[in-house]
Amino acid sequence: MEKNDKTTGTVSGIIANLVVVDIYGPVGQNEICYIAHNEERLMAEVIKVTGKQAYVQVFESTRGLRPGSKVEFEGHMLEVTLGPGMLSRNYDGLQNDLDKMDGVFLKRGEYTDPLDRKKKWNFKPIASKGDEVVAGDWLGEVEENGMPHRIMVPFKLEGTYKIKSIAKEGEYTVDDEIAVIEDNNGDTISVNMVQKWPVKVPIKTYKEKPRPFKLLETGVRCIDTLNPITEGGTGFIPGPFGTGKTVLQHAISKQAEADIVIMAACGERANEVVEIFKEFPELDDPRTGKKLIERTTIIANTSNMPVAAREASVYTAMTLAEYYRSMGLKVLLMADSTSRWAQALREMSNRLEELPGPDAFPMDLSAIISNFYSRAGFVYLNNGKTGSITFIGTVSPAGGNLKEPVTENTRKAARCFYGLSQDRADSKRYPAIDPIDSYSKYLEYPELQKTLGESLDEHWLDNVLKSKDVLLRGKEANEQINILGDDGVPIDFHERFWKAELIDFVILQQDAFDKVDASTPLKRQKYMLEKVLGIVDTDFEFRHFEEVGDFFKRIINQFKQMNYSEFESDKFKGFEKELDEMLKEHAVEEKKKEEEAV
Amino acid sequence: MKSQAFQKVYTKLNNITKATVSLTAKNVGYDEMAVVNGRMAQVVKIVGDQVVLQVFSGTEGIPTDAEITFLGNPPQIKVSDELSGRFFNAYGDPIDGGPDIEGEIREIGGPSVNPVRREQPSQLIATGIAGIDLNNSLVSGQKIPFFADSDQPYNQVMANVALRAKADKIILGGMGLSNDDYLYFKQVFDNAGALDRIISFVNTTEDPPVERLLVPDMALTAAEYFAVDKNESVLVLLTDMTLFADALSIVSNRMDQIPSKDSMPGSLYSDLAKIYEKAVQFPTGGSITIVAVTTLSGGDITHAIPDNTGYITEGQLFLRRDTDIGKVIVDPFRSLSRLKQLVIGKQTREDHPQVMNAAVRLYADAASARTKLENGFDLTDYDERTLDFAKDYSEKLLAIDVNVDTDTMLDIAWKLFSTYFSKAEVGIKKELVDKYWKK
Structure with missing residues (x-):
């Protein structure tokens, strides 16, 4: 789509941010154009062409725009600029550096450079003269916030190239030439540290994309223990408002064992983004000891920012993730919320007067969502190294109804489902992930089962499945109790219910605002699960159903104190000892022993 | 204009x-x-x-x-200190018989604040109402609506919140306000001697409904003037946003747009977000806090208007009539203030977060006990105690006529805990129990 003469046009119609342009030359679908309005240049994207007219969606407010305004088409689709210096940046949905903008208010038509052109980077060559390379191969690396940032052969190049020269180790700006490569015809290309890539096209410079097989630790017990997500896995978190989607997303992004975290705040509250701006520079990354912000890039297109840029923001974020994955890094991509993205699609589809699908969403919503989720994944690069994008999106179902189009279509695409339940949120059981309805398809993967068996132990999977059964049985018992009454059921039912409550309170519920409880390492999760299941397996003896609840409430309280204490600290052990004493009160075997002693 | x-x-x-x-x-x-x-x-x-x-x-x-x-320009408003104490219509023209305003002309519905220029909201707004301060603390720069059925006293509670909030300016945006309610606000503010720091933009039920669409932007542009230019803390009251959204749907319908859920325009979320996101804490000290009203039909929050609002605002406050005590309370289950984490236990006492959660959990136990009772089952001793606790909790803390400071609210809660429960049943961190448990 590259062309030398830019096509021009003039504005002939305006309906909100949809502008009709009379065109005087060829234009491409999704081509970027700029509309001249007084001193400002407003960026827009072609979304439909009919005859001599192009329909463009403007990434800005169109207030005051007049017919007759000049339009210039750029000859390329919406692109991002990729290079070192993107970490700890705050971008808008079009990758403008928000910190470089003047003033408190966003100015229309102000576009800022995502990279620092003056900063010098210490470049170290990896490849050498004469090497044959293809797109995505590593030429060298610089250090970005302590992380190796590989400088790659531009993704846009096709075929094989030979390195004609490569820069020596030294200080270079991103625009300095670091290599010259030559194709079969002897034509040379100068390569620097910057490259551009259209956001809607996946970067596919890897060799192979296997099924994910390795658990990605998040420190959130009801994810890691019960429904784990994998490196390169996909998951989504649907939940009505107020059920803790964002708190959960923030918790995951703080704690997950990823090299890079990219957060796309897509059409959500500005104050939530501010929370990340303010907190992440303060918080330590438990794995590297550096500040969290150093491994994080934020794409902020909040709900009051232009709608068309909101749609672009998730693609921008995904493209950045793919770029870092090509360097062999573990990337975690979070998008909050993909429903707002779908709504942006709906607004535009509506203005284009397309025939609507369910709930007025565009008919191809399902395909758009699936395509997007499929860009995540674990990959083997051409040099045998690995990289991954783990993608977790939130969904904000209209009216809390999980049958609405965005949730339904995401369910088809994502492999983990973390459904947040209003009931759990109402009774402050956080994180409100429904333990019965939620699932991780990865648990069924023999690949993951194998690595879990190796890293934890061979019984781990059985224990996980067992806790799920206990939870389900507890729910059934509770239903029976509610129907038949407390004394209408055998005491056994109460025990079953309370054993499920035990798992719920000790394993599932977690205080995201408590220093210790907020993140639980896998080793501790294993210890706690085994401890809890030990109690589940114990036979207890009760005379009356009221005893059951009283007893378990005390046990739960004891466990909670343990959860609030540093693992294996004296305090932790003290609570545990008291707990063990407590358990003897009703344990059948203990009683037998006592009787025998007598 | x-x-x-x-x-x-x-x-x-x-x-x-x-x-x-x-x-x-x-x-x-x-x-x-x-x-x-x-x-x-x-x-x-x-x-x-x-x-x-x-x-x-x-x-x-x-x-x-x-x-x-x-006219060659989008809708505008003249801003200056002269706005204080005045009443305007949706176009920003005075309706109180006073002179025209002299001041700088500003376009309404202007650009958004750059998110990196925002400050994190951090100032607690105390209202004295425990249902709000204890369970759902408000913070300056927050946006939060009351979700209420039309028969509930939301305008009264809102007026109370406004007057106790110690804001430099209070800006009322009235959309489809009945004339009686308009006069009520005028009188309450007047009686409190606060009229000189109040500015009102009012579209009453007598005015054409579509004019309402201008009211929030008028109010918020005036708010931005005081918050940015004067570094003042501004509280904006918007009532009733449901009528605003209804006006949006009238317009979109007449523009032949395809309606989405509940005949609302597909852009409802963005339209509402543009308004609510004007709530902001500026680094220079000024702030805009929005307290709005979204009336529900029969308590249905799955309707597109409250549903979209809930996803935009930082929580919501539910009013409910508690028949046990015969008073209106702030419903602790469905109400939520998302920003409370920024202030509770930090600007308030350390035990605030845990006390709040424990009380609500016990109140939830009371709700299950009540269900049991209604289904004709025997109650356990614990059930009985939760029910007694719930009644006391409702009366002494949740009712909207409570007006005490936050420490007192916490003390009342501890007293209720020790009256009805054992320490294990309350399940609070041991250090806090040791310090605050009332014997």
């Missing part, structure tokens, strides 16, 4: 619908204001030289030879 200079006058309309007129005109900007036979109108669509105008007060009686002048 009057024509400022000589303008070309058009005298031929091509089309007239219930809400819009269209004419052939050149060099017209999108969103520009116009006057059609003395009625205010705004450009909503331009196709070639055909310009479609939305006439705010409807097109009844407009002839095809109506006089149309374009």
Whole structure:
């Protein structure tokens, strides 16, 4: 789509941010154009062409725009600029550096450079003269916030190239030439540290994309223990408002064992983004000891920012993730919320007067969502190294109804489902992930089962499945109790219910605002699960159903104190000892022993 | 909002619908204001030289030879200190018989604040109402609506919150406000001697509904003036946003747009977000806090208006009549303040977060006990105690007529815990229990 003469046009119609342009030359679908309005240049994207007219969606407010305004088409689709210096940046949905903008208010038509052109980077060559390379191969690396940032052969190049020269180790700006490569015809290309890539096209410079097989630790017990997500896995978190989607997303992004975290705040509250701006520079990354912000890039297109840029923001974020994955890094991509993205699609589809699908969403919503989720994944690069994008999106179902189009279509695409339940949120059981309805398809993967068996132990999977059964049985018992009454059921039912409550309170519920409880390492999760299941397996003896609840409430309280204490600290052990004493009160075997002693 | 200079006058309309007129005109900007036979109108669509105008007060009686002048600018408001204590209509013209305002002209519905220039909200707004301060603390720069059925006293509670909130300015945006409610606000503010720090933009039920669409932007542009230029803390009250959204759906319907859920326009989320996201804490000290009202129909929060609002605002406050105590309470289950984490236990006492959660959990146990009771089952001793606790909790803390400081609220809660429960049943961190448990 590259062309030398830019096509021009003039504005002939305006309906909100949809502008009709009379065109005087060829234009491409999704081509970027700029509309001249007084001193400002407003960026827009072609979304439909009919005859001599192009329909463009403007990434800005169109207030005051007049017919007759000049339009210039750029000859390329919406692109991002990729290079070192993107970490700890705050971008808008079009990758403008928000910190470089003047003033408190966003100015229309102000576009800022995502990279620092003056900063010098210490470049170290990896490849050498004469090497044959293809797109995505590593030429060298610089250090970005302590992380190796590989400088790659531009993704846009096709075929094989030979390195004609490569820069020596030294200080270079991103625009300095670091290599010259030559194709079969002897034509040379100068390569620097910057490259551009259209956001809607996946970067596919890897060799192979296997099924994910390795658990990605998040420190959130009801994810890691019960429904784990994998490196390169996909998951989504649907939940009505107020059920803790964002708190959960923030918790995951703080704690997950990823090299890079990219957060796309897509059409959500500005104050939530501010929370990340303010907190992440303060918080330590438990794995590297550096500040969290150093491994994080934020794409902020909040709900009051232009709608068309909101749609672009998730693609921008995904493209950045793919770029870092090509360097062999573990990337975690979070998008909050993909429903707002779908709504942006709906607004535009509506203005284009397309025939609507369910709930007025565009008919191809399902395909758009699936395509997007499929860009995540674990990959083997051409040099045998690995990289991954783990993608977790939130969904904000209209009216809390999980049958609405965005949730339904995401369910088809994502492999983990973390459904947040209003009931759990109402009774402050956080994180409100429904333990019965939620699932991780990865648990069924023999690949993951194998690595879990190796890293934890061979019984781990059985224990996980067992806790799920206990939870389900507890729910059934509770239903029976509610129907038949407390004394209408055998005491056994109460025990079953309370054993499920035990798992719920000790394993599932977690205080995201408590220093210790907020993140639980896998080793501790294993210890706690085994401890809890030990109690589940114990036979207890009760005379009356009221005893059951009283007893378990005390046990739960004891466990909670343990959860609030540093693992294996004296305090932790003290609570545990008291707990063990407590358990003897009703344990059948203990009683037998006592009787025998007598 | 009057024509400022000589303008070309058009005298031929091509089309007239219930809400819009269209004419052939050149060099017209999108969103520009116009006057059609003395009625205010705004450009909503331009196709070639055909310009479609939305006439705010409807097109009844407009002839095809109506006089149309374009004002050359989007809707505007004049801002200055003179705004204080005054009442305006949706166009920013005085309705209190006072003189016109002199001041700087600002476009309404201006650009958004750059998110990196925002400050994290951090100032607790104390209201004395425990249902709010204890369970759902408000923070400056927050946006939060009351979700209430039309028969609940939301305007009264809102007026109370406004007066106790210690804001430098209170800006009331009234949309479809009944004349009685308008007079109520006027009187309450007057009685409190607060009239000089209150500015009102009011569209009453007597005014055309579509005019309402301008009210929030008018109120918020005035708010931005005081918050940015004067570094003041501004509290904006918007009542009733459901009527605002209804006006949006009327317009979109007349523009032949395909309706999405509940006949609302597909852009409802963005439209509401543009308003609510004006709530902000500026680094220079000024802030805009929005307290709004979204009326529900029969408590249904799955309707598109409350549903979209809930996803935008930082929580919501539910009012409910508690028949056990015969008072209106702030419902602890469905109410939520998302920003409370920024202040509770930090600007308030350390035990605040855990006390709050424990009390609500016990209140939830009482709700299950009540269900049991209604189903005709025997209650356990624990069930009985939760029910007694719930009644006391409702009366002493949740009722909207409570007016005490936060420490007292916490002390009351501890007292209730020790009256009805054992330490293990309350399940609070041991250090806090040791320190605060009332013997």
